Amino acid sequence: MEENSDNEKNEIFSKRVRAGKRTYFFDVKATRSNDYYITITESKRKFKDDGFTYEKHKIFLYKEDFNKFMEAFGSAVNHVKTELMPEFDFEQFDQEENEAVAATTSESSDLKWD
Numbered sequence: 001m002e003e004n005s006d007n008e009k010n011e012i013f014s015k016r017v018r019a020g021k022r023t024y025f026f027d028v029k030a031t032r033s034n035d036y037y038i039t040i041t042e043s044k045r046k047f048k049d050d051g052f053t054y055e056k057h058k059i060f061l062y063k064e065d066f067n068k069f070m071e072a073f074g075s076a077v078n079h080v081k082t083e084l085m086p087e088f089d090f091e092q093f094d095q096e097e098n099e100a101v102a103a104t105t106s107e108s109s110d111l112k113w114d
Contacts, residue, residue, distance in 0.1 A: 012036065021045050037062045 013028040025041040038061040043054050061069055081090060 035063070038066075 010029045010031070011027055012030055015026045017024040017026070021044060023043045025039070025043065027039045027041070028036060029039060030036055040059040040061060042057045044056075046053050046055050081088075
């Protein structure tokens with residue numbers, strides 16, 4: 001049980017990205033000596049006979065690798081966007097997400113408290 005409380009204490013920031021059957025978590029954590037690192041977790045929902053489970057994959061990214069990681073990731077994304085699929089509209093995914101958020105927000109705004 002103590003391990004969970006240590007884990008909760010060292011988590012500084014968390015961002016969740018939902019992507020269909022997958023969810024990505026970007027978590028900033030601190031070591032006991034207040035050094036920071038990021039964990040990137042992919043959680044994929046898998047169906048089984050009696051329901052579903054989650055398959056998780058995790059990457060630990062340390063501060064000394066932040067710049068190299070961002071540069072390599074940006075280069076890979078830019079290569080796909082400019083060299084492999086230059087005609088593809090990647091912004092359509094942002095529009096779909098914004099529409100989903102707007103639909104959820106409008107549904108919530110219909111609620112009335114008396």
